[in-house]
Amino acid sequence: MTKITLDRRDLLAPLFPDHQDWLFVSGLAGSSKDAAGLTQDGANLFTMAGCMGAALATGLGMALSAPDRKVAVITGDGELQMGLGTLNTIATQAPANLTVVCIDNGTHGETGGQEGHTIHRTNLAMIAQGAGIPSVKEISSADQIAQAHDFIRTRPGPRFLWCRVLPTAPTAYKRNLNPAECRIRFRAAYLGA
């Protein structure tokens, strides 16, 4: 068994020091809090607090529609597993500008920390490889973040970064939960005034 020492709150800032240059989509709960902490709930981030399983497909639609921009999906293991088929769809479409960062705490953190599948036998890196994602990497400690930083910038896309983290609290950040407001905010920033 891999020893997991990575605290999720230490992950995104060193992974995305250039976060202003990216477009982000994040899945519900902890991964959206972490992403909102990274960007200060910026207009280049669309977070979710529902539609579990939709983050990958939302990011795929964005990546195909904005091929000249770097798009990253930041999502949890539970959210990702509700839409696993989208890994296949991503592999077939193969958008070079898409990166998936899965923050896997092995538990359903938002609902009381119930055990998930990855705490047992499920290996999301092998699933992503099997789906046909060309570049896949696993990290589980803070000293691997520098490699992960290079991985998502140099390896051919689409990329899948499996970040195995401790089941500790996500970033404390109160983000805007109104999807209609967040839609308008994102579009205004992207499309320009």
Add this chain to the structure above:
Amino acid sequence: MSTHPHEEWSQALFRQFKEAGIELFTYIPDAGNARLAELAEEDNETRLVLLTTEEEGVAMATGADLVGRKSVLMMQSSGVGNCPNFLSFAKGGNFPCLMMVSMRGDYGEQNPWQYPMGQAVDKILEAMGVMIFKVDRREDLEAAATAAINAAFRNCQGAALILTQKFLGAKAF
């Protein structure tokens, strides 16, 4: 070379979608969208995306809209049952979601498995705030498609163009 049974109207509808600025065509294959999907694949200005489940197409429409692009999700009526939770994007977030639904289980259906979901399509779509535009006859197609396109992209909501079995014909079993 034999002509596809849905050639004529598929060409017309594809042209209409393109003129509306739709670039992304997401789908789960069905007899009713087969020719339209081929046209979207062959055209250099449109992209066809094969999904694994219909709800993916709702989310892809959301991602495309965030960067100002338009899409249409094509599916058989059974796929409507896979979409409701993701239709929260349209109902709660004012995201455009244009769907083209080819019906089963509504008129002359010979496969009993198709009836339960076929008969629930309208209620499920209505429950999630999706406007319904039905096509029973060829002469209704363009007007219904225009109405669905306007509802989706001008009012920013869910809109379903529903091609009934009266229009498509029922498959023999």
